[in-house]
Amino acid sequence: MRALTTIPLTPDSLAVVDVPDPVPGAGELLVDALALGVCGTDREIARGDYGWAPAGQERLVIGHESFGRVREAPAGSGFATGDLVVGVVRRPDPEPCGACGHGEFDMCRNGGYTERGIKQLDGYASEQWTVETDYAVKLDDRLEDVGVLMEPTTVVAKAWEQVERIGARAWFEPRRVLVTGAGPIGLLAALLGTQRGLDVHVLDLPTKGAKPQLVHGLDATYHHSDMDAIMARVRPDVVIEATGAPGLVFAAMRGAAPYGITVLTGVSSRGRTVRVDAGELNRDIVLDNDVVVGSVNANLRHYAHAAEALAAADLDWLGRVVSRRVPLEDFADAFTPQDDDVKVALSFG
Template sequence: MRALTVRPGTSGTARVDELPDPVAGGGELLVEGLALGVCGTDREIVAGEYGWAPPGRDRLVLGHESLGRVRQAPDGSDFAAGDLVVGVVRRPDPVPCGACGHGEFDMCRNGRYTERGIKEIDGYAAQLWTVETGYAVKLDARLADVGMLMEPATVVAKAWEQVDRIGARSWYEPKRVLVTGAGPIGLLAALLGIQRGLDVHVLDRVTGGPKVDAATGLGATYHSGPVADVAGRLQPDVVVEATGAASVVVDAVGNTASYGITCLTGVSTPGRRISVDAGAGNREIVLDNDVVVGSVNANLRHYRAAAGALAAADLDWLRSLITRRVPLERFADALTAHPDDIKVVLTLAGGR
């Protein structure tokens, strides 16, 4: 089988390798890889900025936004040949910490977790892969050409769960949400906001193109003005921040309605400094009972929620998020960001 591999920590080492076909062990599925979503984490790994190879090896099979079709399933499992599946990314640490021991491995406290295609376990950028049945999630068969959106959808399913749980500390009846960033995470966060019946607003820098079309096609209101102006006018009850841009974070946090909740999902680049009046920010958060929470990764509960959200979504709208489909042999093109990209997908052309 062919697989996209990289030497973590060394840029320019990504290549398509011919590897032995995997053999499913007890309690594992053998899966034909159909497609793989590409994200910023993959680009960071290929650039040598991030990532860990499996113990005793120097190369890692890339990819965590999986989509595949079951070829072989263990007897007595909930899976059968032909099922559409994705593989969960993270695995709990072996100790385990309290969170991992309770199935909340997305909240691991000691950092000893592992992740497919990122940290010490091969990923899903392969024409064949195996996955434990307990870390595979079945998708609606209708999602065969968009199911690789599942993993980013789990990120926002968790974010919304965090928002709902925090809101439940008191009376909670949100009306308006502002999503900052119209990439895959932002647009999928907007999708879940629409599915909750909220008045959804999406803000990004672009003034036209597929991001604007996707936001408005969803039924959200699109904005491209300064964050402080837009958020100050809207006074959103909830902000889902998906850019990681420091100035956007500060302006979003500072312009929610009273008892507002800001969920940060974008990872900021360190070293970029801005001037912030921390005293004024603290005063506002305290006096308004505001909450700022970070959210990353997902556990099995969030995968199930994301599968439901995608199954309930308009398929044509989901397809509009995939702006480029690139064959495996042209992986370098897929890993190069284009201005109008939302989600780029590698097609794996089936295992043998």
């Protein structure tokens, strides 16, 4: 079968190659791939920035935003031929830390976890793949065209869980949320905000095109002006920062309403500096009882919440989030961003 692979840490090594057909082991599903989401992590691995091949292999099958249909399932597994499924990305450390040992492998404390398509485990960018039933999640049949959005939705499902758990330290009744960035993570964070009945605001740069239209499609408010001015006007109770842009990160931290919660989901590049009045920032956070929390990856609980959120969403809106579908053999096009991209997906078959 064909698979999209790379030699980690080697730029321009991304290639479709023939690999052996997968053979499911005990307790594993055999899955026919339907689509694979392409994100910034995949592009960074393809550039040679990072990535780890499985032990004894030169090449890594890339891809962590999986989506497929079950071909074979073990008897009594709860899965059946024809089910729509995704595979979880992360696996706990074989010698688990406390968090991994309690099923919170997204919060691994010793770094010994592995990840499909990223770190020491082949990913899902192949025509077929296997996955342990304990790390497979079934999706509603209605999501056949948009299930590729599942993995990024798990990321924001976790972010919202963090908001709600932190808010529960005292009375907390948020009304307004600001999401910075109208990429897939930002838009899906906004979706989950509207599903919670909040007044949702989204900030990004484009003044026209898919991103503003998708925000308006949620009955949310789109902004493209100065971050500080928006923060002062909106005074959000919750900020979900999905860009990693340092200026926006610090503006979010200092501009939330009292008792505000800022969740950082975007990853900043190293070596970028911003002038910050650290004393004022510290004073604001302390005196307002604010919280800033980083959030990455997802565990099985977040996958379940994400599946519920997608099943409850408007399918036409979700379909517009998947802005471009590229055949596997044209993978280079998927890894070359275009101006109006939102979520780009590789298609199989």
